[in-house]
Amino acid sequence: MMNIFRIVLVAIVLSSVSTLAVAADKEAPKKEEPKKDPKADATKKDPKDMNIDEAEAAGLCPVDKIAFKLIYHHDVKDKTYHFCSRKCMTTFKDDPTKFTVKK
Numbered sequence: 001m002m003n004i005f006r007i008v009l010v011a012i013v014l015s016s017v018s019t020l021a022v023a024a025d026k027e028a029p030k031k032e033e034p035k036k037d038p039k040a041d042a043t044k045k046d047p048k049d050m051n052i053d054e055a056e057a058a059g060l061c062p063v064d065k066i067a068f069k070l071i072y073h074h075d076v077k078d079k080t081y082h083f084c085s086r087k088c089m090t091t092f093k094d095d096p097t098k099f100t101v102k103k
Contacts, residue, residue: 052099056081062099063088076100 045054047065055062061070061084070082072089076096083089092099 052081061085061088063091 068084
């Protein structure tokens with residue numbers, strides 16, 4: 001009876017070891033990192049070099065060129081511009097061509 005018990009025990013141990021060995025051979029598939037587009041980095045502008053429409057599209061204040069909650073608004077020629085502060089809005093209202101004309 002003891003010999004049968006030993007044989008069964010050895011068989012269980014060997015099957016579990018072989019199962020672990022097979023599981024260790026199968027590695028988890030590696031995730032490929034998304035490829036970076038070099039053109040996208042080259043065309044990315046510094047906020048200070050953006051014109052007013054590019055800053056507006058990027059969600060930046062067109063005067064200070066910073067990301068901020070844009071709560072002040074002003075309309076010029078059927079287009080609404082958003083600003084981070086009353087000071088920026090006033091600066092824009094005083095001379096909108098300073099910001100709308102490309103330099």
